[in-house]
Amino acid sequence: MPSDLVRIYERLGVIARDALNYAMSMVEPGMPILELCERVENRIRQSGAKPAFPVNVSVNEVAAHYTATIGDKSVIPKGAIVKIDLGAHIDGYIVDTAVTVTFNPMYNQLVKSSMKALEAAQLIMKPGVTLTSVGAQIERAIRSFGFKPIKNLSGHLIRKYVLHAGKSIPNYDNGDKQKIVEGEVYAVEPFSTNGAGYVDDGPQVTIYHLLKNPSPTDPHYDVLSYISSEIGPLPFTPRWLVPRFGDKVGDLINGLYVKGHIYGYPVLIEHGKGLVAQVEDTFIITRDGAIPVVNVLSLLK
DSSP states (O other): OOHHHHHHHHHHHHHHHHHHHHHHHHOOTTOBHHHHHHHHHHHHHHTTOEEEEEEEEEETTEEEOOOOOTTOOOBOOTTOEEEEEEEEEETTEEEEEEEEEESSGGGHHHHHHHHHHHHHHHHHOSTTOBHHHHHHHHHHHHHTTTOEEOTTOEEEEEBTTBSSOSOEEESSOOOOOOBOOTTOEEEEOOEEESSOSOEEEEEEEEEEEEOSOOOTTSTTHHHHHHHHHHTTTSOBOGGGGHHHHOTTHHHHHHHHHHTTSEEEEEEEEETTOOOEEEOBEEEEEETTEEEESSOTHHHHO
């Protein structure tokens, strides 16, 4: 990897780590989820990067893809287990990372299982190793605590402006014989649960991305062109559009989603309503192994 790109990732790692630390320092039962999302997103912007996607705050059986909606009144519940998943980018180069915070000691082992799974993945990842071999180590670590990996969630190859770039790091031994290549960048995110071990699409959508660049003949070209120029192909939340277009933009985005102008990510819910933990870091693959960009595990120890 070129040295100038390494420096960008190093800077992103510092920014993402700071944003996670900031989130962990203030999240508490009763805190409005809207406040948490906006404060962390602003922290990323103030640090010299942009959010690569809206901050996800997924509580209890919600595994992923929940971010605060416009005027969101929900708060962090008492005794909850909370996933905080954030991304930062500079010129399209992305770092993706997550922690789980719990306010019930009964869930500490669930969080630890995801931590150990991420650690196991890091130890095995290097050029030539198959994706399924990484998944097998993740699964083994999670099951050693008596929990299950979530099989239909996975880590992912990251490329410039592409968060999910085709290759996936499974959370179990799925038989994928594709190999890790030097110079690749992966987000690895073990999800563990005491539930069924897979997620379903929920009815709510809070995160979207633009499907194609708009033309002047498109309905609501002003909104679509603003998304294209200011956010590009990365995921966004209608919250980010309120300063420009007002509170009603949420209804407009939902309409554009129904009509197929934009893609929506359903909120993902554990099938058995089990609790879910997630720990995630971004890794650069070198000839000697996987280098964590955020070093998220050290934040949790």
